[in-house]
Amino acid sequence: MTNLVECRDLRLGYGSTAITPCPDFTVGAGDCVSIVGPNGAGKTTLLKCIAGLLKPVGGTLALAPGLGDGGIGYLPQQGPFQRDFPASVREVVQSGCQALRGLRPFYSRAERRRAAEAMERLGVDMLAQKCYRELSGGQRQRVLLARAICGECRLLLLDEPTTGLDPEATSHFYRMLHGINSGGIAVVMVSHDLDGALDIATHVLTLGANASFGRRARK
Amino acid sequence: MIDQIVEYFSFPFVRNALVAGVLISLSAALLGVPLVLKRLSFIGDGLSHVAFGAMAVAGVLNFADSMALSLPVTIACALVLLKSSRGAKNAGDATLAMLSVGAMATGYLLMNLKPSSSNVSGDVCTTLFGSVSILTLTATDLWLSAGLSLGVVVCWILSYHRLFDVTFDEDHARACGTNTALFNAVWAVVVAVVIVVSMRLVGTLLVTAILVFPAVSAMRVAKSFRSVTIVAAVFSVVCSTIGILVAVIAGTPVGSTIVGVDIIGFLAMSTIGRFLR
Numbered sequence: 001m002t003n004l005v006e007c008r009d010l011r012l013g014y015g016s017t018a019i020t021p022c023p024d025f026t027v028g029a030g031d032c033v034s035i036v037g038p039n040g041a042g043k044t045t046l047l048k049c050i051a052g053l054l055k056p057v058g059g060t061l062a063l064a065p066g067l068g069d070g071g072i073g074y075l076p077q078q079g080p081f082q083r084d085f086p087a088s089v090r091e092v093v094q095s096g097c098q099a100l101r102g103l104r105p106f107y108s109r110a111e112r113r114r115a116a117e118a119m120e121r122l123g124v125d126m127l128a129q130k131c132y133r134e135l136s137g138g139q140r141q142r143v144l145l146a147r148a149i150c151g152e153c154r155l156l157l158l159d160e161p162t163t164g165l166d167p168e169a170t171s172h173f174y175r176m177l178h179g180i181n182s183g184g185i186a187v188v189m190v191s192h193d194l195d196g197a198l199d200i201a202t203h204v205l206t207l208g209a210n211a212s213f214g215r216r217a218r219k
Numbered sequence: 220m221i222d223q224i225v226e227y228f229s230f231p232f233v234r235n236a237l238v239a240g241v242l243i244s245l246s247a248a249l250l251g252v253p254l255v256l257k258r259l260s261f262i263g264d265g266l267s268h269v270a271f272g273a274m275a276v277a278g279v280l281n282f283a284d285s286m287a288l289s290l291p292v293t294i295a296c297a298l299v300l301l302k303s304s305r306g307a308k309n310a311g312d313a314t315l316a317m318l319s320v321g322a323m324a325t326g327y328l329l330m331n332l333k334p335s336s337s338n339v340s341g342d343v344c345t346t347l348f349g350s351v352s353i354l355t356l357t358a359t360d361l362w363l364s365a366g367l368s369l370g371v372v373v374c375w376i377l378s379y380h381r382l383f384d385v386t387f388d389e390d391h392a393r394a395c396g397t398n399t400a401l402f403n404a405v406w407a408v409v410v411a412v413v414i415v416v417s418m419r420l421v422g423t424l425l426v427t428a429i430l431v432f433p434a435v436s437a438m439r440v441a442k443s444f445r446s447v448t449i450v451a452a453v454f455s456v457v458c459s460t461i462g463i464l465v466a467v468i469a470g471t472p473v474g475s476t477i478v479g480v481d482i483i484g485f486l487a488m489s490t491i492g493r494f495l496r
Contacts, residue, residue, distance in 0.1 A: 051394040074394035085256060087387055088443035098384045099395040105377045131442035151395070 003028050004067055004155050004186050005050055009059035012042040012049065022046060022059075025205055025213040027155065032178075032187040034197045037207035043190040044077070046207070047157050050188065064154075070099025073148030073156045073185075077163070078140075089135070089143050090128045093119050096147035118150035119143075122176055138169030142176065149180060156180065158189035162196065170196055220468065227467050232358065239361040240463050240473070241456050242368035243417045247426075248433035248455030249375045250413050252448055253386045253406070255434040262300050264427040265319040266414050269296045271346055271423040272322030278342070279333045286363075290415050296322075297407040349422030349474030364416045371413055382406075383444050421474030429455065432481035439485075439492030458484045 005027040013019040020042040027033055035043045048054040049061055051074045064071075073096065096118065097111040107115075119125040122142045127135065135143065141161055148156055158177075162170045174196045181187045181200065191197035198204065198216070206212045227233050254263055273289035282288055300315060330339055375382070384392040385399050393399050417426050437450035462477030469476075 048390075051390075052396075053390060053393050069396055072394055074391055076388065076390040076394075085387055086438050086442055086444060086447045087383070088445075091383060091444050092387065095380070095384045095387060095391070096395075098380065098392065098397065101380065106380065129443075134442075147391075157394075 004031075004064045005188075006062045007059065010046075010049075010056050010061055011058040012045045013057040014045070014054075019045075020207060021211065022207060023205065023211045023213040025203070027186050027188060027203075029154070029186055030181070030184050031203055032181045032201050033189070033203045033205055034201035035188065035190045035205045035207065036194065036197075037211075038209075041208035043207055044159055047159050047188065047190055050155075051157050067155060070151050071154045073151065073153035075141075075144050075148050075156070075158045075161055077159045078144075084133045087132045088128065089119070089124060089130050089132060090115065092132050092143055093124075093146045093150055096150035096153075099151050114150050115146075118146040121149070122146040136169070137164045138166070138172065141165065141169075141173055145173075145176065145180070149185065153185055156185055156187045156189075158187065158191075160190055160192060162191060162193045174200055223468055224464065232361075233467065235358065235361045235365075237460070237463050239365040239368075240420055240459050240477075242365050242372070243413075243420050244429050244433075244455040244459035244477070245452055246368040246371035246375070246413050247417050247429040248451045249372060249448065250406075250410055251430040251432075251434040252437070252444075252451055253382050254410065255431055255438070256386050260427065260431050261315060262297070263410065263414060263430045265300065265315040266293055266297055266411055267418065267423040267426040268319035269293055269322040270411075270415050270418055272326035274346055274418075274423075275326030275330045279329045286415060289418075290412065293411040293415050294408050297411040298404060301403055301407045345422070346418075347422050347424045348472055349418075349420055349425060360419055364419055367412060367416050371409055374409065378402075379448075387444075421477060425474045425478050428478040428481055429459070432478070432485055433458070436481075436485045436488040439488045440495060454484055454488070 003026040005025075007022065007026070008024050010022040010024070011020070012022055019040070022042065025033070035046060037043055045054060049056045050063075051072060052068055094107060094112065094115040097107060097114055100111055100114075101107055116125065116128075119128060122145055124139065124142050124146055127139060127143070132140065132143065145161075148158075161177075162173055165173060170193060177187065177189075178200045189197060201216060203213065203215050228237075251260075251263075254260055270289045270293045273292035274285045276292075277285035277288035280288070296318060300318070327343065330343060334342075336342060381392075381397065381402065384395070384397060385402055389399050413430075414426050417429060421429055433451040433455035434447070436454050437447045441447040441450045458480040459477050462480040463473060465471065465480070466473040466476040
């Protein structure tokens with residue numbers, strides 16, 4: 001299988017009730033898929049299925065070999081309590097290497113270096129000692145992005161990454177994301193901010209009434 | 220006063236009590252950090268009430284060691300509560316309230332219906348607020364408590380990073396392949412063990428204090444998970460040592476003296492935190 005993700009006849013839902021059908025789609029290396037659709041169409045659910053947090057109600061969802069063991073970087077919607085969690089930026093980014101760490105109790109030197117490189121890449125290395133709860137919304141998302149790419153990430157899943165960001169921080173975030181995507185990491189994201197998300201998307205997956213999947217020309 | 224302390228500490232059981240007390244507080248403080256951060260402080264409280272009920276039942280059934288019953292019962296309740304807190308949205312809260320009040324009422328009822336000694340209210344008071352004097356704790360109690368606490372501390376250090384991963388972002392940890400359900404279950408068991416063990420020192424009502432005070436105090440001044448952990452551990456050890464010493468010298472009940480010192484420590488940390496900001 002050359003694709004990272006292949007979905008066929010997928011039906012999404014909670015428990016055993018399917019809420020929505022999903023068009024067949026594939027995600028190849030380096031693709032950037034934007035998921036759009038009305039509220040309740042199953043965008044987050046689809047992302048959680050790919051991340052392995054939920055099981056689809058029906059159909060097949062196949063991941064490339066080894067992708068499920070640390071190849072996926074996931075950036076979930078932020079819960080309220082994370083905003084006052086006492087954690088330093090370094091600790092948060094480092095936790096992106098947890099799949100590499102496996103059953104070892106502590107991080108190796110190589111893993112700590114990966115975290116440092118990821119922080120540098122996203123321009124948050126100056127904040128390494130800072131407390132996560134003292135950061136601005138844009139800084140936080142960059143930290144979480146650094147966490148997502150610091151493992152052996154081949155596929156990045158983002159759930160509404162720009163919610164609560166001002167326009168400037170949003171466009172900065174998308175530029176960063178575009179850079180990561182151009183480096184060969186595939187991206188699948190849910191976003192309410194259609195302009196920015198569609199700007200960098202190579203494919204668009206629409207859920208809901210007019211479900212469809214298609215390629216789009218990049219600007 | 221120094222002479223008095225020296226004299227007291229010439230007795231081995233006083234020294235043992237101090238060592239066990241400090242180890243119990245240390246393990247409780249370490250566990251309290253993820254518990255507070257995950258907003259589960261009240262599970263600790265509820266479980267201690269359950270443990271009270273179980274101890275009363277053990278007393279009525281003439282168990283030689285009440286821990287033989289209270290430990291498995293508390294562990295079972297910890298697993299049930301953990302499950303209900305993630306399943307239905309608000310049921311966890313109500314389940315906890317019913318469970319803790321129900322266990323306390325049943326325990327008190329049984330203690331009165333079939334008293335194991337002539338002094339029921341004295342027994343109840345000891346179970347609720349801990350031994351009046353640490354000197355009444357038996358040597359076996361102390362060594363058992365010390366051993367279990369040491370085990371908890373070692374487990375905690377070995378799974379420190381995983382604890383951070385799961386506490387900070389459980390979904391992310393699962394997406395990275397961590398079996399969070401299993402991990403949470405294991406830690407629910409550990410929390411239950413610590414609660415049952417520390418009940419001997421501070422009593423069922425005050426267990427929550429040594430779980431929660433160090434973590435909350437540390438969060439006032441520390442800004443990373445590692446520093447919160449270290450500050451909480453040091454805070455707890457210092458407060459418990461002072462508390463036990465004061466209790467020995469002034470003859471006050473150990474549990475409430477330790478909690479009193481915790482309260483003063485918390486106020487001090489809050490003030491320091493305000494200046495640091």
